[in-house]
Amino acid sequence: MQIHVDLGPRSYPIYIGSGIASGFPSYYQDKYKGRKCAVVTNATVAALYQPYIDTLKNDLGCVVHTLPDGEKYKTVETWSGILDTLISSRLDRTSVVVALGGGVVGDMAGFAAACFMRGVDYVQIPTTLLSMVDSSVGGKTAVDHPLGKNLVGAFHQPSSVWVDTKFLDTLPRREFVAGYAEMFKCAFIGGREMFSFIMDNKEAVLRSEPAVLLDCIERCIRIKAGIVMQDEREGGVRALLNFGHTFGHALEQFYGFEGLLHGEAVLWGIVCAVELGKWGGGTLPREHWAEFDRILDGLPLPPLPSAPDFDRVYAAMFADKKAELGKLRFILPCAPGESAVKGGVEENAVREIFEKNVAWLLPRYYI
Ligand SMILES: NC(=O)c1ccc[n+]([C@@H]2O[C@H](COP(=O)([O-])OP(=O)(O)OC[C@H]3O[C@@H](n4cnc5c(N)ncnc54)[C@H](O)[C@@H]3O)[C@@H](O)[C@H]2O)c1
Known part of the structure; x- marks a missing residue:
């Protein structure tokens, strides 16, 4: 099933279903043909979904940036590490960032996409229930500051969202x-x-x-x-x-x-x-x-x-x-x-x- 978020030039589709993430690589090849890609995930999700990440690597030729797991790493320093990868991998203005993980990964990858080259496309593939129903939709991206949560961020809408409930099979x-x-x-x-x-x-x-x-x-x-x-x-x-x-x-x-x-x-x-x-x-x-x-x-x-x-x-x-x-x-x-x-x-x-x-x-x- 599909929901269309109508925001004029920032409109995007949300695909929802069990097992749909397997269709993302061919969608990417169709929609973003020839554009470089970086997948941002975290250590827990990477360990659970290595075969899927390997498919993304093989089919899209993407670079993978793996974050440490936890809200305590949702910092400017960790976020800056994502930018290091995007820059050193020579991504450009046409490149696409793919967030594969819960709300922490989505918020940080989205904020990196909002700032890299003054804003590049990004895709949300949420893997927690919270990120499926809330954080992956709406374009709020941020990192925490020692004085408070989500104090540094930007509005940056994703270009598509893939809500695959199969990921919930492993959620604690x-x-x-x-x-x-x-x-x-x-x-x-x-x-x-x-x-x-x-x-x-x-x-x-x-x-x-x-x-x-x-x-x-x-x-x-x-x-x-x-x-x-x-x-x-x-x-x-x-x-x-x-x-x-x-x-x-x-x-x-x-x-x-x-x-x-x-x-x-x-x-x-x-x-x-x-x-x-x-x-x-x-x-x-x-x-x-x-x-x-x-x-x-x-x-x-x-x-x-x-x-x-x-x-x-x-x-x-x-x-x-x-x-x-x-x-x-x-x-x-x-x-x-x-x-x-x-x-x-x-x-x-x-x-x-x-x-x-x-x-x-x-x-x-x-x-
Ligand atoms: N941008 C927004 O609009 C918005 C809205 C609500 C919340 N948020 C943010 O979202 C964050 C919370 O998101 P969250 O609840 O997804 O937390 P999270 O991203 O920390 O994920 C929770 C835990 O589940 C693990 N995990 C993720 N997917 C898994 C899977 N499929 N199987 C097993 N383990 C898995 C993660 O590694 C982590 O340990 C907060 O930082 C909050 O500020 C943002």
């Missing part, structure tokens, strides 16, 4: 759970139909039943692509994609980006955002609470590494890119499938919701 369970966060998030921003789909199918999604998972992945990508088409550079509606992320990013920062994966933090953030929507006659009318509770009850909330301290988590919320001009913004639910940006939320509301819902010792679920 914990990484799956992190990916579910960005999928479940779509229930709260992607319209009534997506809300109902998640409510009715969440157990099958959590069991990763292939047909339901593929359906859910496609729906999430459509929702993300639709939002990106309306607001490519996050001037408005794209902010909705940050549902659950104000709390989530603050938790990640509190734990020093260790011990809690991004998606795991977002799962806790989703619970807090829904509860904040209910707080004090807030944004979510009572008539919808039961349906929202049905979704929350299915979330695979992970245990936290230690007891979180609200004051420090709250301070971290202000350091996040989501805070603007010193004011906190939350994306809060208003109806099934619909959310809105809400400013001016009082500290006591945030504190009460956090202290009631972010339980250190009693995760509701861990699978």
Whole structure:
């Protein structure tokens, strides 16, 4: 199946299916005939998918740059190593960068493609659930800075995206759970139909039943692509994609980006955002609470590494890119499938919701 992201001159196709990545080399030979190619991957993916990388090498004659694995390597220094390879391999303005890996590889390879020769084409072949439904689509590329995540980057849309769910066969369970966060998030921003789909199918999604998972992945990508088409550079509606992320990013920062994966933090953030929507006659009318509770009850909330301290988590919320001009913004639910940006939320509301819902010792679920 194919989704078209319509962004005028920056439009691109997203191909989705099981086993489709095997078709990429012939697509490349057709579309990019004669153009040099660099594949960027990481050590874990390279070890698991060496035969596929060998095929890319043989069929495309590409150079392969292998990154060390982990968010802690998502730095200017590691990124600069990709540029070293592109330059020393004599790639040029017509060359193509192929990102084969999760969100870390995709963000770094994309940012290298954005900067090399002032911008060359790049292709995303995401290999984690999170990168399939979220980071490979939309053109945000970045590296981290010691003072914060993704602080150095650029908008640079890929020229095609290949979502091959076969890669998920080797994905560790914990990484799956992190990916579910960005999928479940779509229930709260992607319209009534997506809300109902998640409510009715969440157990099958959590069991990763292939047909339901593929359906859910496609729906999430459509929702993300639709939002990106309306607001490519996050001037408005794209902010909705940050549902659950104000709390989530603050938790990640509190734990020093260790011990809690991004998606795991977002799962806790989703619970807090829904509860904040209910707080004090807030944004979510009572008539919808039961349906929202049905979704929350299915979330695979992970245990936290230690007891979180609200004051420090709250301070971290202000350091996040989501805070603007010193004011906190939350994306809060208003109806099934619909959310809105809400400013001016009082500290006591945030504190009460956090202290009631972010339980250190009693995760509701861990699978
Ligand atoms: N650009 C965006 O719009 C956007 C959106 C969301 C997140 N992000 C970024 O994405 C990153 C997180 O992405 P992620 O969750 O994919 O993490 P990741 O890239 O670190 O991958 C998670 C782990 O899974 C391993 N892995 C990858 N594919 C595998 C496979 N098929 N089988 C087995 N193991 C595999 C990786 O080596 C890694 O150890 C963060 O840096 C975040 O900032 C970017």
